Amino acid sequence: MADFRSESSLGARIRTARRARGLRTARDLADAIVGGTLSEAIIENIETGRKVSLDVSQLLNIAMALRVPLSYLLAPLGEPERPLDLPNLSQAFEGMTAIEFDSWLTASKDGSYRPESIEERNATSELQALREWSALTREVARLQTMFELETATMSSADAGDALLRTTEARLVDARRESARLASYLESAGWKL
Structure with a gap:
């Protein structure tokens, strides 16, 4: 089975993590989200890359249902030196690696990202x-x-x-x- 942390896009990481967690279908993931805030169709669109703009609450709900840290879905941490692959980010993220992004996202004091101001x-x-x-x-x-x-x-x-x-x-x-x-x-x- 593929390691979801190395997949090449947010949708692929979600799909592979879902399968690794034993959730066979997008419907299974939708059902696993407490409160039912995401439909099967939305999850399928995220996984296939047809929906690239997500609400923070959608990402958090998916990560919680999959029981994985949010960073694992947002960046290809299985290959820490790989460039960040999220669409629609500003130029400030250009050239940032997956591990630098995780360090920035979590405000890790000892991480590889160094604050600039x-x-x-x-x-x-x-x-x-x-x-x-x-x-x-x-x-x-x-x-x-x-x-x-x-x-x-x-x-x-x-x-x-x-x-x-x-x-x-x-x-x-x-x-x-x-x-x-x-x-x-x-x-x-x-x-x-």
Whole structure:
């Protein structure tokens, strides 16, 4: 079976991903989209290339139904150095490779795309900080739960006392880093 990530167009990537996910027909994909926002005919037109202008919601619904990252449909990431092959893009995308596009789309700090302006660099930095802050917020909640469970199940003379101190130290560090990122983001105008 072909690797949908290397197909030569958006429609071909969708069609091949659909088949790889066990959805035999465009009707199967239409049925897999929760809320039924795309018809079989629209999906067939996308897959054959007759419909090249899609709404963002259509692309997102297809990617979610196929359970693939949006970048996998938008660019031939199976061949990362291949040029971006989406129609109707501005000249700013000319010469951009699939992996550079993915880096740009996801605002990846360590990706192969490099922001060209201070505004773009700031936006990328803020988005990365937001992602890290969100992950740390979840980690703080997890560590807090662990700490509470460990505290409730261990006596002070218990051999697990070292584990409790380790969890507490990790919790303190995660809270400190989360607060630092929140301060940075709030200074940039984000409402957390």
